[in-house]
Amino acid sequence: MLAGIVKCAVCGSRMGAVTKVKDGRLWVYYVCAKLQKLGAAARRGSRVRAGDLENGVMEQLRALADKPDSNPLRAAIQQFVFIADALATEEQ
Numbered sequence: 001m002l003a004g005i006v007k008c009a010v011c012g013s014r015m016g017a018v019t020k021v022k023d024g025r026l027w028v029y030y031v032c033a034k035l036q037k038l039g040a041a042a043r044r045g046s047r048v049r050a051g052d053l054e055n056g057v058m059e060q061l062r063a064l065a066d067k068p069d070s071n072p073l074r075a076a077i078q079q080f081v082f083i084a085d086a087l088a089t090e091e092q
């Protein structure tokens with residue numbers, strides 16, 4: 001969802017999505033583009049679980065959507081939050 005949009009907190013490079021199967025579960029992470037090239041030289045803070053990051057973004061969007069005024073961007077965000085909530089409900 002956020003691949004190519006989020007930036008690494010360590011070096012500022014764009015982050016891409018990578019998947020990994022661990023304990024029979026599929027995990028999705030956002031990883032710093034620079035880190036992906038360096039491979040084993042992983043640095044703290046340049047990899048984040050997709051779910052954690054996306055939940056954080058959704059919290060911020062919800063907080064924005066709840067503010068009462070007629071900003072068109074806010075209306076768009078409210079629509080996005082509504083759709084995202086509907087999708088999340090379907091997944092459960």
Ligand SMILES: [Zn+2]
Pocket residue numbers: 008009010011012013032033034035046
């Ligand atoms: Zn980085």
